Amino acid sequence: MKRNVIIILIAIGIIAIFLKSSLYVVDERLQAVITQFGKPVRTTVVHGLHVKTPFIQDVRYFNKRILNWTGDISDILTRDKENIGVASWARWKIVDPLKFYTSLGIEARGQGLLDEVIESAVKNVVSAYPLKEVLRNSNRKLEYTTKELEVAEETKKVIIKKGRDEITAEILAMARRSLEDRYGIELVDVRIKYINYVAAVIPKIYDRMRSERIRIANKYESEGRREEAEILGTMRKELERIESEGYRTAEETRGQADAEAIKVYAEAYTKAPELYSFLKTLETYKTTISSQTRLILNTDGEYFRYLKGFEKDVGAVEAWSLE
Template identity: 75%
Template sequence: MKKATIITIIAVAILLTCLKGSLYVVDVRLQSVITQFGKPVRTITEPGLYLKTPFIQEVRYFDKRLLEWSGEPSDILTRDKENIGVGTWARWKIADPLKFYTSLGTESRGQGVLDEVIESAVKNVVSAYTLREVLRNTNRKLEYTTKELEEAEDIKKIMITMGRDKIVEEIRKMATRALEGRYGIELVDVRVKYINYVEAVIPKIYDRMRSERIRIANKYESEGRREEAEILGSMKRELERIESEGYRTAEEIKGQADAEAIRIYAEAYKNAPEFYSFTKTLETYESTFNKQTHLILTTDGDYFKYLKSFQQEDKLVSDAKQ
């Protein structure tokens, strides 16, 4: 009884071990390749519970979902001689697990193949186009901070014939042709992560941008000096005009005043010629005589007439007082 029990237990254990080795589950996210002594014999792409020969056959699982590939930046010289770094990423999947297993074996080796294929396609395609074609999709007019930069853009008359989206699609098609029928890989999508100048070129780009801004600043400064000269010239001409008109007006007023004074003098002389002659003579005396003046005059001269009459009147007054 005891011996039979032991045999039964051993048989059950062997049966369970064989059953465990012959049953396997394929998850909905996975697909599998069954190998026998290292050689593939069957592929399973649908999820479920399956049987295999225990100890002889093995199961190799591969992901059925979209896988991510992210490449290193590639240094590329564009058609217009711009040295840029292009970073790309892609989505791929294992479309034929049997071919993938026989050609590559593991997903890491599949990533390595994509490194070579996609980066080669990126270099071949991007180098055939100008930097603007790679960067832009349309001929939409760009907005600039200064009018000069906008005019410089208009002068170049840039026309985008392909555009970034079409170039990326061309990269995907070239890489797909390189992978087609060889590795069981389907390249679903390729995208550009970033485009930048390589580090060695960036200082030159900044120098070029700086020189462009300096040129614009010099243009503004030159235009400012020209406008300043025009304004100062206009101010000077206006000042000279005002001064000229002021001088002319002043001369006209002075002339009118002199004419009015002459008229008044003439009327005064006409109304009282003796008094006018007397005042003018006194003015003459005042302007010609001083303490050091010595005059020799005849008694019948006009210049001595009022002095003589003044002396006579003074003598009569003295006699009257006496």
């Protein structure tokens, strides 16, 4: 009895080993290549349970999903001699696992192959175009922070003939020709994810930008000085006009006042000539004689007569006050 149980268990073990060696499962995310003594014989892309020859055949699995590839930054000299760094990314998948297995063997080698093929295509295509073509997609008018930058850009007369999308499509087409027929790889898409000047050139770019901003600032400053001179000139002209009008008005007023005074003096003289003469004498004394004045007069002079007359008048006033 014991012996029969052992035989049954051995038979079950042999059957289990046989089934394990002859059956394999393909996940819906994978595809398989069946090899016989290391050589591929067929592929299995349908998911589910499948049969193979036990012990002499083996299964290699490959991803059926779209895979990601990310490239490093490559230094590229564009057609207009701009030294830039470009990095790209791609999506790819294995469409012929048998061809992929015979040419590359594992997915890691596929990633390495894409490093060479895609980066080579990027360099070949990007170097054939000026930088503006790689950066822009169309001739759409760009918005600038200052009018001067917009004018400076317009003077360059940049015309986009293809644009970035068509350039990436050209990169994709060039890379596909090198992959699908030979390696069983389909390159789904290629895109440029990074563009910048290389580190050695960036300081020069900043210097060029700084000089451009300085030029614009100097232009604003010169325009400001010109407007300042215009404003000051207008102000001085207006001030001179106001002063001229004020002087003219003052002279007119002074002339009218002098005429009025002369008229008053004339009327006073006609009405009381002696009083007028007396007042004029007092005014003459006030303006010509001080405590430091020393006069030498002719006895026949009018001025001497006024002074003598003034002494008589003063003596008469003093005598009257004593009485």
